[in-house]
Amino acid sequence: MSLHPARVTLRQLCHLGLPAPVLLPSLLPVLRELVPASHAGFFFCDERGGITNLYAERMLGPNAMAGFHDRHTNQQFRQQYLERVAARQPTSRRSVSEAELSGTYGREVLGPLGIAHLLYAIVRHQGQVLGQLSLYRGPQSPAFSADDEQALASVLHYLGQGLAVPSPALPRDPQDQAIEQALALLDAQGGELWADENWSRLIRLAHGNAIAPASALAERETLPGFVAAVMHTVLSAPQAVHQVVTSWGRFEFRRHAMRSASGDQATALLLSRLAAEPLRLAQGAAALGLSPQQREVAVLIARGHSNAEIASQLAVSTNTAAYHVKQVFARLGVHERSAIARVLGEASGGRSDA
Incomplete structure (x- = not known):
């Protein structure tokens, strides 16, 4: 089946x-x-x-x-x-x-x-x-x-x-990429002039605290302070990219100066949620429409596993694993193992399935 x-x-x-x-x-x-x-x-x-x-x-x-x-x-x-x-x-x-x-x-x-x-x-x-x-x-x-x-x-x-996996601090990974974004127009103090539909959810995740009804009232007080602190940081270093790492993942803030409808100086803040490399690989394998077996093999190759390790993971012989690896190479049009990660990463684009 x-x-x-x-x-x-x-x-x-x-x-x-x-x-x-x-x-x-x-x-x-x-x-x-x-x-x-x-x-x-x-x-x-x-x-x-x-x-x-x-x-x-x-x-x-x-x-x-x-x-x-x-x-x-x-x-x-x-x-x-x-x-x-x-x-x-x-x-x-x-x-x-x-x-x-x-x-x-x-x-x-x-x-x-x-x-x-x-x-x-x-x-x-x-x-x-x-x-x-x-x-x-x-x-x-x-x-x-x-x-x-x-x-x-x-x-x-x-x-x-x-x-069941706990939430340790996440190591920095330069290969992370944005898979979800939100945009808000803020005044100099971080006051919200306009925001898209994703902003409220993503800024709360970037804030980093647990999200629960019991703490929502306190969050109403602390969240504006967090936004104001982010604004202070991005305004003090306007060419820099500000990153925040929380238990919810890694988030990136980019600043774009503009004027509000009233003519006052305002800041458009682009907030991105970045995907960890293993997530990107799995999503890329799904987006490429590989068969279930090929998806598993492609991700294992991209994560650096040898044919013997793939055989152990899939409970098959080394010869069978080698056959599946060749099938993945043929399907993706590549000739080197190192190219698999690049192809999967380019295909992910934030999608979760084909």
Whole structure:
């Protein structure tokens, strides 16, 4: 039976050994290829069901998130999360009722995030609960099905392995490249004059703190200070590129001077999220449309593995590994192992699957 291409990419990503916060932004789009959804999020939780950190492709702003904590956490998340942890099945699904949509929670959380249908999974590693994965669909989409639930359940062991890696400080890598960007127009003090739809989410990741409803109110106070500090740095060295390394990965700020609509001097700040080299290689192999076997071999070659090491990784003979390597060379039109990394890197372009 052939494997779904997204499943192959998902497995590769989860075997890279990267910290969970760095992995999630690349992992969730691939997961949504396997189980179609409009967006997704992962919630790291403590034993009592409190959210200690989260990454979501759509996020409430700090004010709304703080309100979520004050009015909804115990009722809408904590209790239901603990019930899911205690359930025999790790996955569950539901659709939002009309009454729920018209209530406070619907108006303040579900509506702004475009959520009408939900698919949940409790992710574990070696028996330890890591948190909850949530997939979402909007009101114009069909409800999640039993097949969707089964597809998600079939990859939970990969997710458990990938998301169990802790978050050490990341080493600098000159081969990192921008795979996601946001733009904001700021005044000299860092006050926001205009921002695109990605800015609020990426600037919070670059800020580096854990993202959780309980800390959102404090974040509302500290985030402007962080932006102001970044502005001070980029204005003091206008030709430099300012980098920030956090548990969420590596971020880069570039300054572009311009004038606001009122004629005042303003700064356009381009914020880029950079991809770690292993992520780029896996994404490039997916974008090139290689077969599942070829993807795995191409990434292993690009990461410097010999034929013998590839054979060990894939549990095949050295002769079989050598055959697969030749197939990859032929498919990519290269003649040297060193060229594989370049081809995969050029093909990645921030895409998660073909």
